[in-house]
Amino acid sequence: MWGGKELRHTDVVKNVPTTIEPGSERSTRARVARLILEHGPVAAAALGERLGLTPAAVRRHLDALLSDGMIEPRTVRPRGQRGRGRPAKLFAITDAGRSAFEHAYDDLAGSALRFLAERMGDEAVTDFARSQVSGLLRRLEPVMREVPAEQRVEVLAQALSAEGYAASASKAKSGGDQLCQHHCPVAHVAAEFPQLCEAETEAFARVLGTPVQRLATIAHGDGVCTTHVSPQSLGDPAHRDKSKETGR
Secondary structure, X not given: OOOOHHHOOOOEEOOOOOOOOOOOHHHHXXXXXXXXXXXXXXXXXXXXXXXXXXXXXXHHHHHHHHHOOOEEEEEEOOOOOOOOOOOEEEEEEOHHHHHHEEOOOHHHHHHHHHHHHHHHOHHHHHHHHHHHHHHHHHHXXXXXXXXXXXXXXXXXXXXXXXXXXXXXXXXXXXXXXXXXXXXXXXXXXXXXXXXXXXXXXXXXXXXXXXXXXXXEOHHHOOOOEEEEEOOHHHHOHHHHHHHHHHOO
């Protein structure tokens, strides 16, 4: 969920105290888990390069995270290899690992939204949700006017990733594009207040200039927030006018 400062996450793992010193074993382990969450599945060597760790240090942290059930190993055979070579060993976050990432403002945000709904109604919650994504629209709409239509989903994914949503873009088999968000900082709040997801989906459609459809959300128990983005031609004014004339 696209949150403003009020709903941003704090990158802290629940089983790691917030008072740990930077550079300590626990701090480094939390950084390893965070990288796997945002970039996984990922190889141990890549983790070591990003964090400046020796192979032995990476293995120590990975073994601890595996023991805690935070991550799981996966084997992937490199493309082009058929029976030759050792399959690559990658590490991915588990459901338990994902849930261990603390959403520091969840309780406060949930209480505030419940208070808002009780005093002013659900429409007030919807207005609040839309205000949260207004910053996204304000920043990206001018950019999208300069970006070729076929690159807009990728630009949106990059913007979301910069905010900690670990987003990616790919072509959908059925046509159009698919936008995936592998992390949702306010998933627990969004589970109670779907207006947050709805406002985000509206913002995606507006900033991309084409219809979108939310297929899955972490807030509803899915592993990834998945949004189907219709082909850009469907957002073209000429196409919309033609559809009205034909009744489609």
